[in-house]
Amino acid sequence: PEITERQYGTRKTYMLFDPCNTNKPGNRTVSCSQIKMRDPSSKQTKQTIYPRDKPVEVECDMETDGGGWTVIQRRTKYEVNNNDFEKNERDYELGFKATGSGYWIGLENLHALTSFPNNQQALRIELTRIGERKPTVLLYHKFIVGSQAEHYKLTIDEYDGPQGYDALSKHNGQKFTTKKSMTQTPDKDKCSDRLSGGWWFKECNTANLNGRKFTYTSKIRALGITWHIKDTYES
Numbered sequence: 001p002e003i004t005e006r007q008y009g010t011r012k013t014y015m016l017f018d019p020c021n022t023n024k025p026g027n028r029t030v031s032c033s034q035i036k037m038r039d040p041s042s043k044q045t046k047q048t049i050y051p052r053d054k055p056v057e058v059e060c061d062m063e064t065d066g067g068g069w070t071v072i073q074r075r076t077k078y079e080v081n082n083n084d085f086e087k088n089e090r091d092y093e094l095g096f097k098a099t100g101s102g103y104w105i106g107l108e109n110l111h112a113l114t115s116f117p118n119n120q121q122a123l124r125i126e127l128t129r130i131g132e133r134k135p136t137v138l139l140y141h142k143f144i145v146g147s148q149a150e151h152y153k154l155t156i157d158e159y160d161g162p163q164g165y166d167a168l169s170k171h172n173g174q175k176f177t178t179k180k181s182m183t184q185t186p187d188k189d190k191c192s193d194r195l196s197g198g199w200w201f202k203e204c205n206t207a208n209l210n211g212r213k214f215t216y217t218s219k220i221r222a223l224g225i226t227w228h229i230k231d232t233y234e235s
Contacts, residue, residue: 006033006069006122031113032060036068051112056095058105069124072110075213075225076100085197085210089178092198093148104210107152107176110145123156125168125209127227130217138165151175154200164230167207174200181212181223196223 028050029035035042035049043062048055049070061069075085078100085104087096095106114121123143126135138161146153153175159166179187179195186194189203197210206228214224 006031006124030116031068032058032062032070033068035060036062036066042067051109056105056109059101059103065124070105070113071103072105072113073209074102075209076102078102079213080215083182083196083212086182086212087178087198089198092176092178093152107145108148111147111152114144115147130215136162136165138162138168140168145176151177152200165227167228170206171200171202174202177201192223194223 029048030051031049032047035047045059045062047058047060049058050056059071059074061067061071076099079085079098079102082099084098084102087104092104093107095104095109097103120141121143123140125138125140127138128135138159140156141158141160142155144155146155153173154171156168156172159169176198177200178198179201181187181194181196188194189205191204195201195205195208196212197208199205199208199210201208205226208226211225212223
């Protein structure tokens with residue numbers, strides 16, 4: 001899967017900044033959408049943004065659906081069975097890189113990107129099944145990640161996608177936590193013997209895109225990448 005975000009507004013490309021002030025000296029670049037507004041012809045994917053007071057190296061999607069998307073998470077075929085996303089809480093806060101082009105942007109950056117006043121953010125998710133090339137695209141037009149004091153609570157709403165694919169709304173309001181699956185006492189709940197990675201977990205999860213990467217699908221609740229489709233369950 002790949003997850004991106006940008007400012008939401010009438011389903012067009014908008015930015016995380018005041019466009020009247022975009023070229024004033026000293027104003028920092030805070031998102032890929034801001035870069036796209038400044039230069040609509042930009043195709044450069046590797047960018048440095050400043051959602052907080054520190055530079056963050058990110059990948060921008062300048063082509064899809066109008067461009068200006070900041071890639072916040074990506075899983076790749078190269079990380080199979082190496083558990084790249086089984087990290088501790090601090091790693092998930094700061095962000096990390098995984099095998100190939102996989103990475104997680106970090107919860108602190110996610111909070112900064114989604115907490116600018118009067119700038120509602122959209123979340124775009126691309127899901128690709130094993131053996132398929134064309135992804136299923138899902139949009140949530142309201143996406144907020146809370147502060148560290150709020151345990152990076154997820155606010156997710158305004159789903160826009162195929163019927164039956166809204167697996168993330170059930171996790172609305174959940175705090176971000178990490179799970180152990182490699183120890184003698186792995187984390188589990190009543191629906192799964194093991195849970196993996198870091199996510200906005202809820203008992204009997206319907207979604208976890210940071211689970212372990214496998215080369216097969218399962219119809220039972222498991223510790224892998226998970227997205228619950230109505231009347232189906234795949235992990």
